[in-house]
Amino acid sequence: ESHFKVPEVHELETVGKKAWDNPVYNGSPSTSLKIQTIYNPKSMLENPYENFEEAGDPLPYHEEGSKAVKVKTSPFLQCCFYIFRGIRVPSLHPTGLWGTTLTENTAGNRELYVKTTLRELLVYVMFLVDICLLTYGMTSSNAYYYTKVMSELFLQTSTDGRVSFQSIGSMADFWVYAQGPLLDNLYWTKWYNNESLAAHSTQSYIYYENLLLGVPRMRQLKVKNNSCVVHDDFKEEILGCYDVYSEDKEERVSFGLINGTAWRYHSEEELGGSSHWGRLTSYSGGGYYIDLKMTREESAEALQVLKEKLWLDRGTRVVFIDFSVYNANINLFCVLRLVVEFPATGGAIPSWQIRTVKLIRYVSTWDFLIVACEIVFCVFIFYYVVEEALELRIHKLQYFTSIWNILDVVVILLSIVAIGFHVFRTTEVNRLLGELLKRPNTYADFEFLAFWQTQYNNMNAVNLFFAWIKIFKYISFNKTMTQLSSTLARCAKDILGFAIMFFIVFFAYAQLGYLLFGTQVENFSTFVKCIFTQFRIILGDFDYNSIDNANRVLGPIYFVTYVFFVFFVLLNMFLAIINDTYSEVKEELSSQKDELQLSDILKQSYNRTLMRLKLKKEQISDVQKALQNGTKQLDFEDFKNSLKELGHADHEITAAFSRFDRDGNHILDEEEQQQMKHDLEAKRVALNTEIENLGKSYGDNNLDENLTYMEARNNQTNKATWVSKEEFQVLLHRVLQLEQSINSVGSKIDAVVNKLDVPERKELKRKDLLGKP
Secondary structure, three states: OOOOOHHHHHHHHHOOHHHHHOHHHOOOOOOOOOOOOOOEOOEOOOOOOOOOOOOOOOOOOOOOOOOOOOOOOOHHHHHHHHHHHHOOOOOOOOOOOOOOOOOOOOOOOHHHHHHHHHHHHHHHHHHHHHHHHHHHHOOOOHHHHHHHHHHHHHHHOOOOOOOOHHHOOOHHHHHHHHHHHHHHHHOOOEOOOOOEOOOOOOOOEEOOOEEEEEEEEEEEEEEOOOOOOOOHHHOOOOOOOOOOOOHHHEOOOOOOOOOOOOOOOEOHHHHOOOOEEOOOOEEOOOEEEEEOOOOHHHHHHHHHHHHHOOOOOOOEEEEEEEEEEEEOOOOEEEEEEEEEEOOOOOOOEEEEEEEEEOOOOOOOHHHHHHHHHHHHHHHHHHHHHHHHHHHHHHHHHHHHHOHHHHHHHHHHHHHHHHHHHHHHHHHHHHHHHHHHHHOOOOEOOOHHHHHHHHHHHHHHHHHHHHHHHOHHHHHOOOHHHHHHHHHHHHHHHHHHHHHHHHHHHHHHHHHHHHHHHOOOOHHHOOHHHHHHHHHHHHHOOOOHHHHHHHOOOHHHHHHHHHHHHHHHHHHHHHHHHHHHHHHHHHHHHHHOOOOOOHHHHHHHHHHHHHHHHHHHHHHHHHHHHHHOOOOOOEEHHHHHHHHHHOOOOHHHHHHHHHHHOOOOOOEEOHHHHHHHHHHHHHHHHHHHHHHHHHHHHHOOOOOOOOOOHHHHHHHHHOOOOOOOHHHHHHHHHHHHHHHHHHHHHHHHHHHHHHHHHHHHHHHHHHHHHHHOO
8 A cells, every 4th residue: 555645645746846945844854764665576676766656565476467468560650659749739748859948838947947958958969969970070181181282282383493373473474384384283194213104194193192083174254355444645555455354344255266165255154164252353154265185295285376376365364274183092072273363453363272072972981970970960950840840839939039049040951951962962973973984085073063062061160160159058047157148148238339439440440541551561452451450450460560661650650549549448348348247247146046956956866866775775784684583494474573673564575575485485495595695785785886986976985885865965965955856755755654663662662551550550459458447
């Protein structure tokens, strides 16, 4: 039967959750924990307080009944069942697979709020680990060295002391580089001992390892003649005018030899190209192009023809050299674009773009591990999509009033886009490689894929950044963690208001610097560069001599006044606002009443574990005492009476005895007693070890195995002002058991008193008899 009477059970079921925070139940007397624990005949050391209200008295030798027939269900149906069971209506079901602080009613229950937040945090940490593995698994440290090798070869190398790409300063220098170092670096067909490098002599392996894919392409863009107006005073001397590049002034008519792609214009759609952002301006993806040949000699002849026929002239504004290489050792593509801009001022400005990307997936063992991470990532995204849908259903448009909810949506959207691009990238690479293998003497256009792969990597980087920032959403319920978010939220208006004043002064100085030094100092050559240069001044990264040489009078005045007003005054105002707000927030938090924190939940779990271990240990000691009778046979009644004196219930004793009474004769022989002693001793040692490890893991080096649970709990929680429901039930159970013991002792005392009264009554009776005549 249940140890609680009906009113007591009703009291436990109807009492509010706030009862578990009642300080009245704190600091109970540290009595010895002699409480029954053997409720399950299968294990005499299981926790006695799990479902103890429903536990009945087990029969001592009742045979196990027939097992329930298990209905086999397919894994798919089971998965669907759990998914649909997890999607619950919060008003009907308080918890579910997608239960969060926004779907659960946690307004009046701090403990539920903390536990729900902790569960969300654990799930999110698993998602964060998966996305980190996925993001970093697609990058390689070899990519940097691959880029470095290619850049040194094509940008810094010069043949016989001639022009390198970085030193190009005119059209003449460009032709010297194109016909010399460029061709030398592109075509590697022989070893250093002049032996053939590849099975096919036309294949080029740069640095003996990097296969040149297809053939390189050279493309130029031109502007029309008379695209600008020559002043009347110079019309006789200057016959043509070629403006700076813009798409509406781009030349599109054929010129020169006309026969061939190098002399006919091709649109961006025909070439399948895209625009390029250069040093001076943005250029379209069309133009006049020539594909070089498979051998160095043929390519040199083609370039010589272009040079002789004046392929580059006054109208040329930019030349692109595109090619791609692949290294099978590290499974990386390197897509290079060398750009030489010819501004309207004359001269040449070289720039370059080198993208090292991993386009072919699922080659190594690590790649297949990443596949598993990708599958888990898709499952997580599905989980969070359903979660956000449920939260939107409940809160409607108010859901977007929280910055954390907006961040959730951003992370999910970026993840969905990443999944879609991953599928597109895989299919497109397979298509391009298939075409390249069919026509190896054509240009391998990996520029488009390399560009979008780079954007994909950038998007993953931003997504991972937001994912890490989102951790603050789950740890902000802690008072210490709340200080940062509360400070920023409270001072946001003040900072925004003062930022307007700050940027008025900041942009005023930027315009001043651009107008004073823009024609002589590169860092002030554009207004955008002026803005970043002034931020660098704040950080101390600035070349003062450049503005001093540009203007010996206004340069020092500009520098000193800017540092004084912007750095010493305005910038420190931001710090003062944040510092004052932080002091206010910290003072308010210190005066607030302490609420249930994550540390309290962890301490509570620790105390429960410690309690269960110590209870088991004490029960083992009780059973060992009952076995110390010195006889070869132990009768069930003697065993029962010994344990009942120590406070154990009848059904506990019966279950423990029946476990070792193999023959069912209600007597433990010597062999059965030895087996019981051996099992109890082994479990006692195991419990001692577990208690010791638990104390070490919790940081308590003073745990003594003889301490009762309440003593240990008082030491650890420092007399906390609340207990859990389970602990309260245990304490109430102990009180009831103590009352029963007191009643038993009282009845025995009454019996003793009655026995002592018998001689006294006899003496009085004898005196009465003697006193009669």
